[in-house]
Amino acid sequence: xxxxxxxxxxxxxxxxxxxxxxxxxxxxxxxxxxxxxxxxxxxxxxxxxxxxxxxxxxxxxxxxxxxxxxxxxxxxxxxxxxxxxxxxxxxxxxxxxxxxxxxxxxxxxxxxxxxxxxxxxxxxxxxxxxxxxxxxxxxxxxxxxxxxxxxxxxxxxxxxxxxxxxxxxxxxxxxxxxxxxxxxxxxxxxxxxxxxxxxxxxxxxxxxxxxxxxxxxxxxxxxxxxxxxxxxxxxxxxxxxxxxxxxxxxxxxxxxxxxxxxxxxxxxxxxxxxxxxxxxxxxxxxxxxxxxxxxxxxxxxxxxxxxxxxxxxxxxxxxxxxxxxxxxxxxxxxxxxxxxxxxxxxxxxxxxxxxxxxxxxxxxxxxxxxxxxxxxxxxxxxxxxxxxxxxxxxxxxxxxxxxxxxxxxxx
Ligand code: SR1
Ligand code: MG
Numbered sequence: 505x506x507x508x509x510x511x512x513x514x515x516x517x518x519x520x521x522x523x524x525x526x527x528x529x530x531x532x533x534x535x536x537x538x539x540x541x542x543x544x545x546x547x548x549x550x551x552x553x554x555x556x557x558x559x560x561x562x563x564x565x566x567x568x569x570x571x572x573x574x575x576x577x578x579x580x581x582x583x584x585x586x587x588x589x590x591x592x593x594x595x596x597x598x599x600x601x602x603x604x605x606x607x608x609x610x611x612x613x614x615x616x617x618x619x620x621x622x623x624x625x626x627x628x629x630x631x632x633x634x635x636x637x638x639x640x641x642x643x644x645x646x647x648x649x650x651x652x653x654x655x656x657x658x659x660x661x662x663x664x665x666x667x668x669x670x671x672x673x674x675x676x677x678x679x680x681x682x683x684x685x686x687x688x689x690x691x692x693x694x695x696x697x698x699x700x701x702x703x704x705x706x707x708x709x710x711x712x713x714x715x716x717x718x719x720x721x722x723x724x725x726x727x728x729x730x731x732x733x734x735x736x737x738x739x740x741x742x743x744x745x746x747x748x749x750x751x752x753x754x755x756x757x758x759x760x761x762x763x764x765x766x767x768x769x770x771x772x773x774x775x776x777x778x779x780x781x782x783x784x785x786x787x788x789x790x791x792x793x794x795x796x797x798x799x800x801x802x803x804x805x806x807x808x809x810x811x812x813x814x815x816x817x818x819x820x821x822x823x824x825x826x827x828x829x830x831x832x833x834x835x836x837x838x839x840x841x842x843x844x845x846x847x848x849x850x851x852x853x854x855x856x857x858x859x860x861x862x863x864x865x866x867x868x869x870x871x872x873x874x875x876x877x878x879x880x881x882x883x884x885x886x887x888x889x890x891x892x893x894x895x896x897x898x899x900x901x902x903x904x905x906x907x908x909x910x911x912x913x914x915x
């Protein structure tokens with residue numbers, strides 16, 4: 505058996521079984537362990553270990569020295585510590601809405617995490633057009649709690665600054681700075697573009713100077729606004745879901761950044777689910793039911809987030825000047841502006857950039873794929889350019905409906 509206590513190495517399935525048996529206090533002595541690497545993300549190795557005797561299981565997530573999607577990304581294993589600490593903190597701030605984390609190992613750069621095998625990764629569930637009526641309720645609580653309760657509004661400012669330092673995450677932030685804010689907006693060799701969309705992208709994104717200017721402003725918002733501890737990658741691939749429960753995981757991109765980054769990621773990824781449902785569900789009744797569900801969820805995510813944020817504000821804010829009349833509205837207004845801008849960025853970067861999403865790439869018919877991408881990119885432009893006026897759940901939904909009407913009338 506290899507030594508897990510001296511020096512890091514990348515584990516295979518057999519190593520992980522030995523590791524779980526010898527380094528974790530989880531399985532019984534007589535456990536019959538089996539292990540499978542189940543990771544399909546862009547970055548890490550994810551192993552599921554199960555005891556065939558007791559059916560107990562857990563997940564071991566190990567950070568490799570480079571990302572899986574491309575060796576261009578050499579990544580500090582410190583992301584594993586950040587993930588462990590953020591999950592531990594978020595479990596306190598939003599109990600029941602975050603996966604449990606059992607252990608962090610700074611030598612092997614891995615975490616042991618609760619196995620949620622009765623849940624599904626939300627993106628996979630969305631591509632199967634499943635409906636989760638409680639999702640908006642759950643994710644809005646998670647976001648309101650984690651975003652407000654880690655901010656200068658409620659924390660002693662020295663304590664907050666210590667947290668900013670603890671969660672400094674330069675390499676993972678650089679990925680978002682490049683992949684979300686920079687590369688989708690020029691003809692970057694790393695971009696992955698559906699060939700039939702190239703002309704549309706060139707004319708409507710890369711050559712739109714007014715749009716480029718706004719993306720620069722939003723990039724600087726991401727770079728400089730240490731507002732609160734954000735998840736940093738809150739797409740539907742970072743959420744486990746089942747009918748009555750939602751659990752967020754994978755906060756390795758967490759850092760002190762703008763709150764709207766998390767909210768905007770959730771909204772944009774609901775729009776990808778919408779685009780997929782629109783073109784992949786052939787039964788009219790089922791399609792209408794799924795699309796109505798997504799639009800209702802988008803509206804509720806925004807409106808419930810605002811409602812819960814305001815309630816928490818009244819109960820928790822201690823900063824004296826934040827209590828001046830009008831400041832609460834000013835603060836929330838800036839989060840919603842960022843939310844709209846980030847929604848636009850996430851929509852663009854998943855269609856133009858290096859890391860596409862299955863909701864879009866699984867649309868099989870080429871015309872449908874072009875239509876879905878055109879709707880997403882046209883909505884993205886409005887979310888970025890008109891972010892000053894997009895404030896309510898209805899405003900977010902209207903952008904999607906308006907773009908859809910325009911595009912479908914042209915067809
Ligand atoms: C190199 S990593 C590409 C993307 O995968 C992660 O989930 C993040 O979204 C990142 O941007
Ligand atoms: Mg991830």
